[in-house]
Amino acid sequence: MLAVGDTMTAYRIVAWGEPPRLTDAPVPEPGPGEVLVEVAGNGLCHSDVTMAAMPAEVADALGWSLPFTLGHEVGGRVAALGDGVAGFAVGEAVALVSPASCGVCPACRRGHDSACPHGLAGRGYGRDGGLARYVVAPAPRGVVRLGGLDPLAAGPLTDAGATSHHAVARVVPRLEGGDTAVVVGAGGLGAFAVQLLRALAPEARVVAVDTNPARRAVALDLGAHEAVEDVREAAAPGAAGAVLDLVGTDATIAAGVAAVRPYGAFALVGAAGGTLRRPWFGGLPRDADVFSFQGSSIADVTAVVALAGAGRIRSEIDVFPLTRVADAYAALEAGTLRGRAVVTPDA
Ligand SMILES: [Zn+2]
Ligand SMILES: [Zn+2]
Numbered sequence: 001m002l003a004v005g006d007t008m009t010a011y012r013i014v015a016w017g018e019p020p021r022l023t024d025a026p027v028p029e030p031g032p033g034e035v036l037v038e039v040a041g042n043g044l045c046h047s048d049v050t051m052a053a054m055p056a057e058v059a060d061a062l063g064w065s066l067p068f069t070l071g072h073e074v075g076g077r078v079a080a081l082g083d084g085v086a087g088f089a090v091g092e093a094v095a096l097v098s099p100a101s102c103g104v105c106p107a108c109r110r111g112h113d114s115a116c117p118h119g120l121a122g123r124g125y126g127r128d129g130g131l132a133r134y135v136v137a138p139a140p141r142g143v144v145r146l147g148g149l150d151p152l153a154a155g156p157l158t159d160a161g162a163t164s165h166h167a168v169a170r171v172v173p174r175l176e177g178g179d180t181a182v183v184v185g186a187g188g189l190g191a192f193a194v195q196l197l198r199a200l201a202p203e204a205r206v207v208a209v210d211t212n213p214a215r216r217a218v219a220l221d222l223g224a225h226e227a228v229e230d231v232r233e234a235a236a237p238g239a240a241g242a243v244l245d246l247v248g249t250d251a252t253i254a255a256g257v258a259a260v261r262p263y264g265a266f267a268l269v270g271a272a273g274g275t276l277r278r279p280w281f282g283g284l285p286r287d288a289d290v291f292s293f294q295g296s297s298i299a300d301v302t303a304v305v306a307l308a309g310a311g312r313i314r315s316e317i318d319v320f321p322l323t324r325v326a327d328a329y330a331a332l333e334a335g336t337l338r339g340r341a342v343v344t345p346d347a
Contacts, residue, residue, distance in 0.1 A: 010132035016056040030082035040151035041342040042130035043073030064126035071131035072098035072124030075154030093146040098123040114295040156340040161304040162296035164192035171242035171265040179241030186210040186219040195313040207234040231255035248272040268292035
């Protein structure tokens, strides 16, 4: 049984400008309308690394205060219910929706909760996340039931999976039978994008692009029809129905936009900070959708969990114990992982 005052090991940002570290943190208590979740696995995201290097003034402007526990891809089991929570059972497998949203603003009411103005801090960014044994979440808004899915592998569905889903769902209406859909970057998000395109656009020919041969092999394993090193090998200029750029450098953006056919779609998801220098009029594929975004909505998380539950997509993971979390981030940075790194407190 948990007692008030118990502590746990957590991987936290303690001071801006310093690397995150394993430290003691209090076991949280679920407040009214919250559940306590025992973490089974937490997926690591490249944005965690960016966050840890964030200047203090930027964090202050977002309203984030220290310390907080990193980790925004959480799968686990309900451990306790706060006052007023109904409909969840202790022991039930769940995944958490990490972005915060209010549920009542115009964006939320239209289902665009990823654009909620109250979402600047979320679980694992500004608030305590899943790199610890326990975490709290608002219920039902922040909790998605997993049914028979393994909570150890489910965390990446909620962020890498849901973010890819947001982009794929938006380009699918632009794809016509036999079109080529190109996924640039076959890492954590790309592995989901390939599978989601196969599931949601079954007539499209899916080509993954990655400079890393191991990732190309994973993409083929997950259903890509072809995997190549360069966007220009994936489709002739103006020939692709859709390009999803999950990298986002000057080079991938330029090659990706050039590959899109008229009435196709180009989605920028990758955060590498590249620039597109083309005249807006006449310089883009005619009548195409060219868009960028970050994040995902609760509906995306729910859709991805349902597809995983039906066996139509899966989470490829490399598991690390919490004691080796720094090694897991190093492997993520070095590009040596086969799947998404998932950290478990059970070791
Ligand atoms: Zn993320
Ligand atoms: Zn809102």
